[in-house]
Amino acid sequence: MNYLKNTRQLLLACAALVSFSSQAAESLSVAATAVPHAEILEFIKPALAKDGVELNIKVFTDYVQPNVQVAEKRLDANFFQHQPYLDEFNKGRGTALVAVAGVHVEPFGAYSSKVKSLTELPEGASVVIPNDATNGGRALLLLQKAGLITLKDAGNILSTPKDIASNPKSIKVRELEAATLPRVLGQVDLALINTNYALEAKLNPTQDALLIEGSDSPYVNILVARPDNKDAPAMQKLAKALNSPEVKAFILEKYQGAVVPAF
Structure with a gap:
């Protein structure tokens, strides 16, 4: 028992x-x-x-x-x-x-290995942005904020290159997968890169970005x-x-x- x-x-x-x-x-x-x-x-x-x-x-x-x-x-x-x-x-x-x-x-920031300021961007500069809708729109809004372009709807976060209304420098905007942007930095005049990928590529957003969002993003x-x-x-x-x-x-x-x- x-x-x-x-x-x-x-x-x-x-x-x-x-x-x-x-x-x-x-x-x-x-x-x-x-x-x-x-x-x-x-x-x-x-x-x-x-x-x-x-x-x-x-x-x-x-x-x-x-x-x-x-x-x-x-x-x-x-x-x-x-x-x-x-x-x-x-x-x-x-x-x-x-x-x-x-x-x-x-x-979010814009980077270049060819120019040291946005004023140095040449006519017809090659610019690459992420190819997903939200980050692509985010990049275009940042370019608009810098005065490089204006958009048909200035506040549309889903804008695409087709929504560019004015483009004084005739920059050529191409969309690529976000992860590839740091790898093509040497081949273009300007690349708008998500910070996680910028950091992986040893870029310092606060020092290397020619243009960056504010902390109120x-x-x-x-x-x-x-x-x-x-x-x-x-x-x-x-x-x-x-x-x-x-x-x-x-x-x-x-x-x-x-x-x-x-x-």
């Missing part, structure tokens, strides 16, 4: 231990671009582990697969994009991904998940960690204004 009682108690204890272990070791797989997103996630990884969340970071070089794989439940979340891009992706792909938390702004980079897991305890722990004072200090110290906290 004592043997059965002891066995039962042992089984109950093992069950409790398994239950505790499963609760204490939740895991999240998160897609991110390398800089600064994956670096920020790596920074909070130890703190999350202490809070019972194992963070698995998957680095991507494009802006499509991170959303596709979260939507298809191959990954839990992603951290690489801003809300206008997510809205356009959901609309175009029929997905329903949602923002969980805003983290930082990456002021509306393009806040967000943690993104699905409606079915956005409120999960592990996801909320991740969101809280990304909005912590420690992350704010890390961003300010490491990126020196090239990345700006949004909280």
Whole structure:
């Protein structure tokens, strides 16, 4: 009888231990671009582990697969994009991904290896911008702000090169995949590059950009998940960690204004 009682108690204890272990070791797989997103996630990884969340970071070089794989439940979340891009992706792909938390702004910049100021741009200068709708529109708005072009609708964030109304210097605007822009910098007169790709290419936005958005940019980079897991305890722990004072200090110290906290 004592043997059965002891066995039962042992089984109950093992069950409790398994239950505790499963609760204490939740895991999240998160897609991110390398800089600064994956670096920020790596920074909070130890703190999350202490809070019972194992963070698995998957680095991507494009802006499509991170959303596709979260939507298809191959990954839990992603951290690489801003809300206008997510809205356009959901609309175009029929997905329903949602923002969980805003983290930082990456002021968008224009770079050149051929001229030292925008006034030196020659007639018919070759200019490349991202080929996705929101970042392409964002680039055109920045060119408009600099006086290089005007757009038919001055405030349309989804403007395309076809929406250029005036072009005094007859600049030639081409659209290329965002990740390739740093690689063609030496072949063009001006490239408008997302800060994450600029940083990967060892460009310093606050020093090297001839033109850059202000810190009031509306393009806040967000943690993104699905409606079915956005409120999960592990996801909320991740969101809280990304909005912590420690992350704010890390961003300010490491990126020196090239990345700006949004909280």
